[in-house]
Amino acid sequence: MIRRSKVAQMASLAIFMLCLPACGSQNIKIPASICETPVDPKLTAPLLKSTGELSEWHAAGWGEKGRSVCIISVDKTEALRLRFDWHTDTIDPMKYSSPNNSVTGLWEPRRMPHLADSATIGDDGSMATTRCKGRGKWHFTLALKVTRDRKIVHQPREIERFMRTYMPATMKTVGCTPP
Structure with missing residues (x-):
């Protein structure tokens, strides 16, 4: 009888320990758009890796030519920083x-082919730049930096999946059509 009691206690403890991360956490809904650009929440969730409260902040002048910044925070701590730049010169990301x-410095940066005119990816972010038709000599550059926790090993594959969807969607949002 004592043996069954110990087994039952151990089973209950194991179930409690398994439930603790999921049962005790607050489930949040990842938004269907990030910085006014639609994106599948399944692509954004791995970059946030959190169950806290999400908020989005835009710098003054959002959407105007020049430079704009958008920050996604989780529980009031910056998690993602996105920079949107319009410029007349060609740059090397x-x-x-x-x-x-x-x-924009990235950990382990390397070239990322087939995204834009030129792009890079690192363990904690990505940068892509492209020319825009119908905008004169304008170029558009998007930089993504995962800033949530410098101690966490980042996932370049998750960042790449996000950027391969987010960059073309953002180009559409800001009216940049590739030549």
Whole structure:
């Protein structure tokens, strides 16, 4: 009888321990758009890796030519930083993706083919730039930086999946048609 009691206690404890992360956490709904661009929540969720309260902040001048910033926070802590830049010159994202660049520096940056005119990906973000037809000599650049926790090993495959969907969708949102 004592043996069954111990087994029952151990089983109950195991069930409780398995339930603790899921049962005690607050389920949040990942939005269907990030920084005014529609994106499948299944692509955004792995980058946030959290169950806290989400909020979105836009810099003044959002949507105007020049530079715009959009920050996604989880429980009031920055998780994703997105920069949207309109410029007249061609840039090399690899230059801005180097780890010592204070603006967009990425961990382990490398070229990412077949996304835009030029793109890079790192363990904690990505940057892509392209020319836009009908905008004169304008170029559009999107930089994504995962900022939630510097100690977490980031997932470049998840970042790449996100960017391969988000970059073309953002180009459509801002009116950038590739030549």
